[in-house]
Amino acid sequence: MNHQVLLIEDDKELANLISRFLSQNGLDVTTVNTIAQFKTGYSQFHPDIILCDVMLPDGNGFELFPMLKKNFSCPVLFLTALDSDRSQIKGLNLGANDYLIKPIRPEVLLARVNNSLRLSGKGEASKAIGPVKLDTAHRTLICHNQQINLNDDEIRLFTLFFQNYPTPLSRETLFKEIIGREYDGLDRAADLKISRLRRKIRDHGIEGLDIISIRGEGYLLQIPNEPHA
Known part of the structure; x- marks a missing residue:
C-alpha cells in the first residue's frame, strides 16, 4: 500500500x-x-x-x-x-x-x-537490536518484557539510533535529521531532546538500556548484553 x-x-x-x-x-x-x-x-x-x-x-x-x-x-x-x-x-x-x-x-x-x-518509521512496523524492539505501529519500545510508550519525537530519535547503531550520533547528524537545520556549534536543542529521552529511559529502570555520551563523537544507544564503544 x-x-x-x-x-x-x-x-x-x-x-x-x-x-x-x-x-x-x-x-x-x-x-x-x-x-x-x-x-x-x-x-x-x-x-x-x-x-x-x-x-x-x-x-x-x-x-x-x-x-x-x-x-x-x-x-x-x-x-x-x-x-x-x-x-x-x-x-x-x-x-x-x-x-x-x-x-x-x-x-x-x-x-x-x-x-x-x-x-x-512509517511502513516499517518494528525493528530490533538484541533484546530491544522498537514498535512504531504501537508507539512503544520493549526490552525484557518492559514497555516504554513513545511520543513522535521519541520515535524519530529511536529510529535514528537504530538505523545508525552501533555508530554514535553526532550533534551535527541530530540537528540535520531531527531539528531540521545545520548545527551552529551553540544551539542545545538536540541535547535537550536527548536529555529528556535519556531521563525517560532511566525512569523505567531497564538494566543496560541507556543513552550514553561518547566524547568527541556524540550519543550512543546502549543496548543490554551488547558491546558498545
Whole structure:
C-alpha cells in the first residue's frame, strides 16, 4: 500500500504539480486548499505525512498545527515562501518535522518527504537490536518484557539510533535529521531532546538500556548484553 500524503495548499496550480510528481513516485496524495476544507473532511483522512502551507486564505499553518498533531500522529512538514529565520524557527519549535521553502525542486521535496517517512518509521512496523524492539505501529519500545510508550519525537530519535547503531550520533547528524537545520556549534536543542529521552529511559529502570555520551563523537544507544564503544 502506498504512503498517504495530505497536502494543504491554496495555490491550486502548485498543488496539482506537487500531487502529480509525488503520485508518479509512488505516493497517494489528497489535496485541500483551505483550513475550512480541511476541518470539514479531516476525519476522513488517514495520512502518513502532511505537507502544510503556512499562508492560507482563511488562516495559517502555524495556527492549524495543534489540530494536525491532535488528530494525526504522522510527520508534518511546512511548505511555504516565508524564508525568514524567525518563521523557520517558529515552525520547527512548534514541532514540525521539516520546513521547506518555496520554490523547491520536486526531487528535493520528494527526498525530504521520504526522509521524514523513514525517520517516523512509517511502513516499517518494528525493528530490533538484541533484546530491544522498537514498535512504531504501537508507539512503544520493549526490552525484557518492559514497555516504554513513545511520543513522535521519541520515535524519530529511536529510529535514528537504530538505523545508525552501533555508530554514535553526532550533534551535527541530530540537528540535520531531527531539528531540521545545520548545527551552529551553540544551539542545545538536540541535547535537550536527548536529555529528556535519556531521563525517560532511566525512569523505567531497564538494566543496560541507556543513552550514553561518547566524547568527541556524540550519543550512543546502549543496548543490554551488547558491546558498545
